[in-house]
Amino acid sequence: MSRQILSGLTLWLILVVAASGCDWGAAQPIEGTSTDSVGPTMATGVVVAVEGDLSAISSFSILLSDGETLVLVPQAGVLFDGEGPLSHLRDHLLSGEPVMVEFHQGADNLVAATVGDGE
Protein backbone atom coordinates (compact mmCIF):
# COMPACT_ATOMS: atom_id res chain seq x y z
CA MET A 1 0.00 0.00 0.00
CA SER A 2 2.65 2.46 1.05
CA ARG A 3 4.57 1.42 -2.06
CA GLN A 4 1.50 2.33 -4.15
CA ILE A 5 1.27 5.70 -2.43
CA LEU A 6 4.95 6.27 -3.07
CA SER A 7 4.50 5.34 -6.71
CA GLY A 8 1.58 7.72 -6.98
CA LEU A 9 3.54 10.49 -5.32
CA THR A 10 6.45 9.84 -7.62
CA LEU A 11 4.19 9.99 -10.65
CA TRP A 12 2.64 13.19 -9.36
CA LEU A 13 6.07 14.70 -8.76
CA ILE A 14 7.20 13.74 -12.24
CA LEU A 15 4.09 15.35 -13.72
CA VAL A 16 4.59 18.51 -11.66
CA VAL A 17 8.25 18.71 -12.61
CA ALA A 18 7.43 18.04 -16.24
CA ALA A 19 4.73 20.68 -16.22
CA SER A 20 6.93 23.27 -14.59
CA GLY A 21 9.62 22.22 -17.01
CA CYS A 22 7.53 23.86 -19.69
CA ASP A 23 8.18 27.15 -17.95
CA TRP A 24 11.84 26.32 -17.52
CA GLY A 25 12.24 26.52 -21.24
CA ALA A 26 13.53 29.99 -20.52
CA ALA A 27 15.13 30.43 -23.89
CA GLN A 28 12.49 32.04 -26.01
CA PRO A 29 11.68 30.29 -29.25
CA ILE A 30 13.88 31.85 -31.85
CA GLU A 31 13.04 32.03 -35.49
CA GLY A 32 15.16 29.47 -37.24
CA THR A 33 15.23 27.24 -34.20
CA SER A 34 12.97 24.47 -33.07
CA THR A 35 11.88 23.63 -29.57
CA ASP A 36 10.15 20.69 -28.01
CA SER A 37 7.51 21.23 -25.36
CA VAL A 38 9.71 20.82 -22.31
CA GLY A 39 13.34 20.69 -23.35
CA PRO A 40 15.94 23.26 -24.14
CA THR A 41 16.10 25.03 -27.47
CA MET A 42 17.72 23.48 -30.50
CA ALA A 43 19.35 25.59 -33.18
CA THR A 44 21.22 24.86 -36.36
CA GLY A 45 23.54 27.41 -37.89
CA VAL A 46 26.99 28.09 -39.22
CA VAL A 47 29.87 29.05 -36.96
CA VAL A 48 30.97 32.65 -37.49
CA ALA A 49 33.21 33.15 -34.46
CA VAL A 50 35.03 31.03 -31.89
CA GLU A 51 36.64 32.47 -28.77
CA GLY A 52 39.16 30.58 -26.67
CA ASP A 53 41.96 28.18 -27.42
CA LEU A 54 42.78 24.51 -27.37
CA SER A 55 42.52 24.48 -23.58
CA ALA A 56 38.98 25.76 -23.54
CA ILE A 57 36.46 27.37 -25.86
CA SER A 58 34.98 30.28 -23.95
CA SER A 59 32.24 31.14 -26.44
CA PHE A 60 31.19 30.74 -30.04
CA SER A 61 28.70 32.34 -32.37
CA ILE A 62 26.42 30.73 -34.90
CA LEU A 63 24.51 32.40 -37.70
CA LEU A 64 20.96 31.14 -38.12
CA SER A 65 19.21 30.87 -41.44
CA ASP A 66 17.10 33.93 -40.67
CA GLY A 67 20.22 36.04 -40.24
CA GLU A 68 20.16 36.11 -36.45
CA THR A 69 23.40 35.39 -34.61
CA LEU A 70 23.51 33.50 -31.31
CA VAL A 71 26.46 33.86 -28.97
CA LEU A 72 26.79 30.73 -26.87
CA VAL A 73 28.92 29.74 -23.90
CA PRO A 74 29.62 26.02 -23.77
CA GLN A 75 28.58 24.20 -20.66
CA ALA A 76 31.53 22.73 -18.74
CA GLY A 77 32.71 19.42 -20.14
CA VAL A 78 30.86 19.66 -23.44
CA LEU A 79 32.51 17.72 -26.25
CA PHE A 80 31.76 17.97 -29.94
CA ASP A 81 29.18 15.31 -30.78
CA GLY A 82 29.81 13.99 -27.29
CA GLU A 83 33.30 12.71 -28.05
CA GLY A 84 35.37 15.17 -30.07
CA PRO A 85 37.27 18.27 -28.99
CA LEU A 86 35.13 21.37 -28.84
CA SER A 87 37.89 23.21 -30.65
CA HIS A 88 36.58 21.34 -33.69
CA LEU A 89 34.24 24.32 -33.95
CA ARG A 90 37.14 26.09 -35.67
CA ASP A 91 37.04 23.51 -38.46
CA HIS A 92 33.41 24.44 -38.95
CA LEU A 93 34.43 28.10 -38.94
CA LEU A 94 36.73 27.29 -41.85
CA SER A 95 34.38 25.02 -43.74
CA GLY A 96 31.02 26.65 -43.15
CA GLU A 97 29.45 23.29 -42.39
CA PRO A 98 26.53 23.83 -40.00
CA VAL A 99 26.43 22.80 -36.37
CA MET A 100 23.46 21.86 -34.24
CA VAL A 101 23.36 23.22 -30.71
CA GLU A 102 21.11 22.45 -27.78
CA PHE A 103 21.08 25.42 -25.46
CA HIS A 104 19.27 27.12 -22.65
CA GLN A 105 19.17 30.57 -21.18
CA GLY A 106 21.72 30.91 -18.40
CA ALA A 107 22.03 33.71 -15.89
CA ASP A 108 24.01 35.95 -18.23
CA ASN A 109 24.18 34.17 -21.53
CA LEU A 110 23.01 31.31 -23.68
CA VAL A 111 24.56 28.06 -22.51
CA ALA A 112 25.26 25.31 -25.04
CA ALA A 113 24.61 21.90 -23.52
CA THR A 114 25.39 19.90 -26.65
CA VAL A 115 27.18 20.75 -29.87
CA GLY A 116 27.43 18.58 -32.94
CA ASP A 117 27.33 18.39 -36.70
CA GLY A 118 24.32 20.09 -38.17
CA GLU A 119 23.69 17.53 -40.85
Add this chain to the structure above:
Amino acid sequence: MRLVGPVVAIVLAAAACGGAQEPASQHVAQFPAESISIVANVDIALGSSRLLVAVAKGDGGRLGSPLDAIALEVAPVDQPELRQRADGVFVWIIEDSFGLYRADFDFDRSGIWTVTVVPGSGELLEPTFFAVGEDTIAPGVGDLAPTVKTPTAQSTPLAEITTDPNPDPRFYEISLDEAVRSGTTTVAVFSTPAFCRTATCGPLLDQAKELAPGYPEVNFVHVEIYAGFNEPDFVPDGDHLAPPVIGWSLPTEPWVFVIDETGVVTHRFEGILDAVELHAALAG
Protein backbone atom coordinates in the same frame (compact mmCIF):
# COMPACT_ATOMS: atom_id res chain seq x y z
CA MET B 1 29.16 24.64 -48.80
CA ARG B 2 26.36 22.93 -50.67
CA LEU B 3 25.84 26.16 -52.54
CA VAL B 4 29.36 26.39 -53.84
CA GLY B 5 28.85 23.84 -56.58
CA PRO B 6 25.85 25.58 -58.09
CA VAL B 7 27.52 28.95 -57.70
CA VAL B 8 30.63 27.72 -59.48
CA ALA B 9 28.43 26.21 -62.17
CA ILE B 10 26.60 29.50 -62.62
CA VAL B 11 29.90 31.37 -62.71
CA LEU B 12 31.26 29.01 -65.33
CA ALA B 13 28.08 29.27 -67.37
CA ALA B 14 28.14 33.05 -67.15
CA ALA B 15 31.79 33.08 -68.16
CA ALA B 16 30.96 30.91 -71.14
CA CYS B 17 28.18 33.29 -72.19
CA GLY B 18 30.56 36.22 -71.80
CA GLY B 19 32.74 35.02 -74.60
CA ALA B 20 35.54 32.53 -74.83
CA GLN B 21 38.10 35.29 -75.26
CA GLU B 22 37.73 36.38 -71.64
CA PRO B 23 40.41 34.64 -69.56
CA ALA B 24 39.18 32.98 -66.39
CA SER B 25 41.64 35.06 -64.36
CA GLN B 26 39.73 38.19 -65.36
CA HIS B 27 36.42 36.95 -64.06
CA VAL B 28 34.67 39.66 -62.07
CA ALA B 29 33.50 38.37 -58.73
CA GLN B 30 30.16 39.58 -57.49
CA PHE B 31 28.55 38.27 -54.37
CA PRO B 32 24.90 38.47 -53.24
CA ALA B 33 24.01 41.56 -51.27
CA GLU B 34 23.62 39.71 -47.98
CA SER B 35 27.05 38.07 -48.19
CA ILE B 36 29.32 38.21 -45.19
CA SER B 37 33.01 37.72 -44.56
CA ILE B 38 34.47 35.62 -41.76
CA VAL B 39 38.03 35.84 -40.47
CA ALA B 40 39.10 32.25 -40.08
CA ASN B 41 42.48 32.46 -38.33
CA VAL B 42 43.41 33.71 -34.90
CA ASP B 43 47.12 34.16 -34.38
CA ILE B 44 47.66 37.48 -36.16
CA ALA B 45 50.26 39.90 -34.84
CA LEU B 46 52.51 42.82 -35.68
CA GLY B 47 54.62 42.31 -38.76
CA SER B 48 53.78 40.16 -41.72
CA SER B 49 50.80 37.93 -41.03
CA ARG B 50 48.60 35.76 -43.13
CA LEU B 51 44.89 36.52 -43.06
CA LEU B 52 42.28 33.92 -43.98
CA VAL B 53 38.86 35.20 -44.98
CA ALA B 54 35.85 33.12 -45.90
CA VAL B 55 33.04 34.62 -47.94
CA ALA B 56 29.59 33.31 -47.15
CA LYS B 57 26.00 33.84 -48.14
CA GLY B 58 23.65 35.16 -45.53
CA ASP B 59 22.87 31.62 -44.45
CA GLY B 60 26.55 30.75 -44.11
CA GLY B 61 26.91 28.77 -47.33
CA ARG B 62 30.39 29.37 -48.65
CA LEU B 63 31.05 31.47 -51.74
CA GLY B 64 34.10 32.07 -53.84
CA SER B 65 36.29 30.08 -56.15
CA PRO B 66 39.59 30.52 -57.96
CA LEU B 67 37.57 32.24 -60.71
CA ASP B 68 36.23 34.87 -58.32
CA ALA B 69 38.99 37.46 -58.12
CA ILE B 70 38.69 39.69 -55.10
CA ALA B 71 40.82 42.06 -53.06
CA LEU B 72 41.03 42.31 -49.30
CA GLU B 73 41.37 45.67 -47.58
CA VAL B 74 42.47 45.91 -43.98
CA ALA B 75 42.69 48.95 -41.74
CA PRO B 76 42.93 49.78 -38.04
CA VAL B 77 39.37 50.32 -36.87
CA ASP B 78 40.22 53.76 -35.51
CA GLN B 79 42.27 54.83 -38.53
CA PRO B 80 40.48 53.62 -41.63
CA GLU B 81 42.59 55.90 -43.80
CA LEU B 82 45.59 53.65 -43.16
CA ARG B 83 44.11 50.85 -45.18
CA GLN B 84 46.16 48.28 -47.03
CA ARG B 85 44.93 46.30 -49.99
CA ALA B 86 46.02 42.94 -51.35
CA ASP B 87 44.66 40.46 -53.83
CA GLY B 88 42.91 37.56 -52.18
CA VAL B 89 44.25 34.19 -53.25
CA PHE B 90 41.58 31.53 -53.22
CA VAL B 91 42.54 28.28 -51.53
CA TRP B 92 40.41 25.18 -51.76
CA ILE B 93 39.94 23.48 -48.41
CA ILE B 94 38.20 20.62 -50.15
CA GLU B 95 38.98 20.65 -53.87
CA ASP B 96 36.05 21.85 -56.00
CA SER B 97 33.86 22.05 -52.92
CA PHE B 98 34.71 24.97 -50.67
CA GLY B 99 37.57 27.19 -49.70
CA LEU B 100 38.54 30.67 -48.64
CA TYR B 101 40.81 33.56 -49.49
CA ARG B 102 44.25 34.26 -48.10
CA ALA B 103 46.46 37.32 -48.24
CA ASP B 104 49.56 38.52 -46.42
CA PHE B 105 49.60 41.93 -44.78
CA ASP B 106 52.17 43.91 -42.84
CA PHE B 107 50.42 44.94 -39.65
CA ASP B 108 52.13 47.96 -38.13
CA ARG B 109 50.01 48.39 -35.03
CA SER B 110 48.21 46.10 -32.66
CA GLY B 111 44.54 46.38 -31.79
CA ILE B 112 41.26 45.90 -33.59
CA TRP B 113 41.34 45.96 -37.35
CA THR B 114 38.72 45.51 -40.03
CA VAL B 115 38.88 43.53 -43.22
CA THR B 116 36.68 44.34 -46.18
CA VAL B 117 36.13 42.00 -49.10
CA VAL B 118 36.26 43.95 -52.35
CA PRO B 119 34.65 41.95 -55.15
CA GLY B 120 35.41 42.74 -58.76
CA SER B 121 32.03 44.41 -59.07
CA GLY B 122 29.03 45.12 -56.93
CA GLU B 123 28.85 46.16 -53.32
CA LEU B 124 31.71 45.78 -50.89
CA LEU B 125 30.97 43.35 -48.12
CA GLU B 126 30.44 44.74 -44.64
CA PRO B 127 33.77 45.01 -42.79
CA THR B 128 34.60 42.27 -40.31
CA PHE B 129 36.61 42.89 -37.16
CA PHE B 130 39.66 40.98 -36.06
CA ALA B 131 42.43 41.42 -33.51
CA VAL B 132 46.10 42.03 -34.19
CA GLY B 133 48.27 41.14 -31.22
CA GLU B 134 51.55 42.67 -30.08
CA ASP B 135 53.14 39.28 -30.59
CA THR B 136 52.07 35.95 -31.92
CA ILE B 137 50.80 33.29 -29.53
CA ALA B 138 52.48 30.39 -31.30
CA PRO B 139 56.10 30.84 -32.40
CA GLY B 140 56.36 33.60 -34.98
CA VAL B 141 58.54 34.03 -38.02
CA GLY B 142 62.05 34.73 -36.78
CA ASP B 143 61.53 33.00 -33.44
CA LEU B 144 63.63 30.07 -32.38
CA ALA B 145 61.51 26.94 -32.63
CA PRO B 146 60.83 25.41 -29.20
CA THR B 147 62.67 22.14 -28.77
CA VAL B 148 60.21 19.61 -27.43
CA LYS B 149 60.65 15.89 -27.71
CA THR B 150 58.12 13.89 -29.72
CA PRO B 151 57.77 10.10 -29.89
CA THR B 152 59.34 8.29 -32.82
CA ALA B 153 58.66 4.99 -34.54
CA GLN B 154 62.03 3.71 -33.31
CA SER B 155 60.68 3.35 -29.80
CA THR B 156 56.90 3.50 -30.10
CA PRO B 157 54.40 1.74 -32.38
CA LEU B 158 52.93 4.12 -34.94
CA ALA B 159 49.41 3.48 -33.67
CA GLU B 160 50.44 4.98 -30.35
CA ILE B 161 52.07 8.02 -31.94
CA THR B 162 49.49 9.14 -34.46
CA THR B 163 45.77 9.02 -35.12
CA ASP B 164 46.44 9.15 -38.86
CA PRO B 165 44.78 6.04 -40.34
CA ASN B 166 47.41 5.95 -43.10
CA PRO B 167 50.56 7.22 -41.45
CA ASP B 168 53.69 7.94 -43.45
CA PRO B 169 56.56 6.46 -41.40
CA ARG B 170 58.85 9.25 -42.55
CA PHE B 171 56.88 11.69 -40.38
CA TYR B 172 57.80 9.72 -37.25
CA GLU B 173 61.50 9.01 -37.84
CA ILE B 174 62.92 11.85 -35.83
CA SER B 175 61.85 13.67 -32.70
CA LEU B 176 60.87 17.29 -33.26
CA ASP B 177 63.58 18.59 -30.93
CA GLU B 178 66.22 16.59 -32.78
CA ALA B 179 64.85 17.75 -36.12
CA VAL B 180 65.06 21.39 -35.05
CA ARG B 181 68.68 20.93 -33.97
CA SER B 182 69.66 18.76 -36.95
CA GLY B 183 70.98 21.53 -39.17
CA THR B 184 68.37 20.61 -41.77
CA THR B 185 65.12 22.29 -42.74
CA THR B 186 62.12 20.87 -40.88
CA VAL B 187 58.41 20.89 -41.64
CA ALA B 188 56.38 20.36 -38.47
CA VAL B 189 52.72 19.45 -38.88
CA PHE B 190 50.53 19.74 -35.80
CA SER B 191 47.18 18.05 -36.35
CA THR B 192 44.91 15.34 -35.08
CA PRO B 193 43.39 13.47 -38.01
CA ALA B 194 41.15 11.21 -35.94
CA PHE B 195 39.35 14.13 -34.39
CA CYS B 196 38.87 15.97 -37.66
CA ARG B 197 35.36 15.06 -38.65
CA THR B 198 34.83 17.51 -41.44
CA ALA B 199 38.03 16.61 -43.26
CA THR B 200 39.12 20.22 -42.97
CA CYS B 201 42.25 19.50 -40.97
CA GLY B 202 42.88 16.03 -42.40
CA PRO B 203 43.90 17.37 -45.82
CA LEU B 204 46.61 19.48 -44.26
CA LEU B 205 48.58 16.44 -43.13
CA ASP B 206 47.73 14.64 -46.36
CA GLN B 207 49.04 17.60 -48.34
CA ALA B 208 52.31 17.54 -46.43
CA LYS B 209 52.56 13.78 -47.03
CA GLU B 210 52.06 14.33 -50.75
CA LEU B 211 54.72 17.04 -50.89
CA ALA B 212 57.29 15.23 -48.76
CA PRO B 213 58.73 12.94 -51.48
CA GLY B 214 59.74 16.04 -53.44
CA TYR B 215 61.94 17.16 -50.55
CA PRO B 216 64.01 14.16 -49.47
CA GLU B 217 66.49 16.35 -47.60
CA VAL B 218 63.83 17.94 -45.37
CA ASN B 219 62.71 16.60 -41.99
CA PHE B 220 58.96 16.07 -41.86
CA VAL B 221 57.48 15.60 -38.39
CA HIS B 222 53.84 15.08 -37.54
CA VAL B 223 52.81 15.98 -34.01
CA GLU B 224 49.50 14.91 -32.50
CA ILE B 225 47.48 17.49 -30.61
CA TYR B 226 46.38 15.20 -27.80
CA ALA B 227 48.30 12.76 -25.62
CA GLY B 228 46.94 9.45 -24.43
CA PHE B 229 44.39 9.10 -27.22
CA ASN B 230 44.57 5.31 -26.99
CA GLU B 231 43.70 5.21 -23.31
CA PRO B 232 40.17 4.00 -22.51
CA ASP B 233 39.19 7.06 -20.46
CA PHE B 234 40.71 9.53 -22.90
CA VAL B 235 38.85 12.78 -23.44
CA PRO B 236 40.08 15.25 -26.09
CA ASP B 237 40.10 18.30 -23.87
CA GLY B 238 42.52 20.84 -22.49
CA ASP B 239 43.77 18.39 -19.88
CA HIS B 240 45.07 16.03 -22.56
CA LEU B 241 47.05 18.38 -24.78
CA ALA B 242 50.32 16.83 -25.90
CA PRO B 243 53.49 18.40 -24.41
CA PRO B 244 54.71 19.76 -27.79
CA VAL B 245 51.37 21.56 -28.27
CA ILE B 246 51.81 23.19 -24.88
CA GLY B 247 55.49 23.85 -25.55
CA TRP B 248 54.65 25.55 -28.82
CA SER B 249 51.73 27.50 -27.23
CA LEU B 250 49.37 26.60 -30.03
CA PRO B 251 46.05 28.43 -29.62
CA THR B 252 44.37 26.44 -32.39
CA GLU B 253 45.01 23.48 -34.65
CA PRO B 254 46.02 22.43 -37.24
CA TRP B 255 49.33 24.17 -37.97
CA VAL B 256 52.29 23.75 -40.29
CA PHE B 257 55.62 25.37 -39.41
CA VAL B 258 58.75 25.54 -41.54
CA ILE B 259 61.95 25.74 -39.52
CA ASP B 260 65.27 26.48 -41.18
CA GLU B 261 68.58 24.75 -40.61
CA THR B 262 69.41 27.12 -37.76
CA GLY B 263 66.25 26.26 -35.86
CA VAL B 264 64.41 29.48 -36.69
CA VAL B 265 60.77 29.53 -37.77
CA THR B 266 60.61 30.89 -41.32
CA HIS B 267 56.98 30.20 -42.24
CA ARG B 268 53.81 29.41 -40.33
CA PHE B 269 50.45 28.31 -41.66
CA GLU B 270 47.42 28.24 -39.40
CA GLY B 271 44.28 26.32 -40.29
CA ILE B 272 44.80 25.50 -43.94
CA LEU B 273 47.72 24.92 -46.20
CA ASP B 274 48.03 25.97 -49.81
CA ALA B 275 50.52 23.60 -51.43
CA VAL B 276 51.86 26.58 -53.35
CA GLU B 277 52.77 28.23 -50.05
CA LEU B 278 54.69 25.25 -48.75
CA HIS B 279 56.50 24.78 -52.06
CA ALA B 280 57.51 28.45 -51.96
CA ALA B 281 58.62 28.17 -48.36
CA LEU B 282 60.82 25.16 -49.06
CA ALA B 283 62.18 26.64 -52.27
CA GLY B 284 63.15 29.85 -50.51
